[in-house]
Amino acid sequence: MIIELAKKEDYISIHNISKELNIEYAKNKEKGVLLRIIPKEFIKNNIEKFIVARIDKNIVGFLWFSTEYPKDMLKYTELIGSIENCIYSEQIAVKEEFQGQYIGKELYKFLKNSYKEKGILVFVNTAPEENRASLSFHLKLGFKVVGEFYREDFCGFKDYKANLLKL
Numbered sequence: 001m002i003i004e005l006a007k008k009e010d011y012i013s014i015h016n017i018s019k020e021l022n023i024e025y026a027k028n029k030e031k032g033v034l035l036r037i038i039p040k041e042f043i044k045n046n047i048e049k050f051i052v053a054r055i056d057k058n059i060v061g062f063l064w065f066s067t068e069y070p071k072d073m074l075k076y077t078e079l080i081g082s083i084e085n086c087i088y089s090e091q092i093a094v095k096e097e098f099q100g101q102y103i104g105k106e107l108y109k110f111l112k113n114s115y116k117e118k119g120i121l122v123f124v125n126t127a128p129e130e131n132r133a134s135l136s137f138h139l140k141l142g143f144k145v146v147g148e149f150y151r152e153d154f155c156g157f158k159d160y161k162a163n164l165l166k167l
Contacts (some may be wrong), residue, residue, distance in 0.1 A: 001103065003110040006050035006062065011043040013059035014050055017111060021093050023129060032133035035125065035155045038064065051110050053094070053103045054166030058119055061094035063107040067090065069121055069164075073149065086119040086166060087111060105141060108167065120167040127161040135163065143167045 006014065011139065015038055019025055025034040043050065053061040069077075069088045089111065094103045111120060124135045147164035154160035 002054045060098040063092045079147040082127040086121045089122040125162045
């Protein structure tokens with residue numbers, strides 16, 4: 001397995017994984033779901049914000065990150081811990097047939113090694129779609145709850161809630 005920064009030509013594979021694991025298309029929702037399908041053009045124009053996992057030259061997972069927590073979401077977030085000096089993981093995804101092989105852990109490890117002095121933040125939805133697999137995965141890696149996010153309508157979901165986690 002190779003973990004590396006994404007290349008321009010990886011955008012279609014990243015988009016396809018985000019669609020495959022999207023809540024509307026995921027075959028096994030108990031293994032975790034993504035709320036958004038990342039548009040191809042967005043990925044193409046922001047490829048430097050993606051890390052990929054490759055097995056036999058095929059992309060089997062990705063991590064999309066930004067350098068800070070989205071400021072517009074702070075007004076909907078009740079913080080119970082510090083989020084200063086952190087990188088924000090927008091989305092992490094591993095194709096279903098490759099889950100359980102520590103690929104997600106390696107993607108986070110690569111991000112952490114790239115930003116050694118920073119913590120990592122991630123959002124895990126808890127309602128209406130309980131994303132138990134994602135929450136369990138992040139807690140096993142050592143993430144701790146540092147906030148809660150709530151919006152009446154978010155990404156097309158009513159009464160959306162999420163935990164904000166920090167590593």
